[in-house]
Amino acid sequence: MADSGSRVSKSSGNSMGKGAMSAEQAITGFNRLWQEQRGLASKAAELEMELNEHSLVIDTLKEVDETCKCYRMVGGVLVEWTVKEVLPALEGNKEQIQKIIETLSQQLQTKGKELSEFLEKYNIRLMGEDEKPAARENSEGTGVKSSSAGVLVS
Template sequence: MADSSKGRAAAAAGRGLVAEQVVARFNQLRQEQRILASKVAELELDLNEHSLVIETLREADPTRKCFRMVGGILVQHTVKEVLPALESNREQITKVTESLSRQLQAKGRELSEFREQHNIRLVGEDDPKHSSKEGAEGGAKGGSAGVLVS
């Protein structure tokens, strides 16, 4: 009998480890999604700044002096030298932002699929499979085991 109880304990520990791995993977996916979202937001701010500076410089005299920060060093140029470089940077930032947005959407789909696959519910989120009439008893009786993430 002692051997069978050890086997059950090991099986329970194995299930717990799997659940811990699922939670860890879910949290990792959420963190990756947050990082992508913050990077997209940061690049959109840079894009807005570039657009504002470009619009301002278009109205300025092309031979006028302007200063540009390059690698932490302030460099003197003329407007006609800086404007094409800023427009090129804006185009590159736009491309990178679009690419990161696609990655963010893909990560969101991956996260949703992972949640559905492992029946992950967040704290405070209702279980859509159970109606409100069943209450706590209906959820405890039937149903599949899921992971609850805070």
């Protein structure tokens, strides 16, 4: 996608109405939304890994005698527990992680829709994104779509 060194281009006949965003403002808004989406996706991926770890530990502990000692990190301190004590706590944590992942997934979908609407509203095209044939003919290789905002992100 885009990085902070994005190149912005706009069509030559563009006149900005009152309250409209400039190409630079549009690209800044796009980058902000994109970073927010990336942050959500990164957090969701991190929690998915944690969920997998919880599942692995739970599956392992289910096959161990309940009276066996195990150790769990609590606030940076290693605490001795029995399997019988730690298993319900791990299962509760796993459920909470699943709920958070579901919430993040919904937020990610919402942010994706918001980003798509923003791209469409300000006619932002990403470098390498396929242009419509009519737009390609109008721009003649300039990489710019010739409608109102015509912003290009590289």
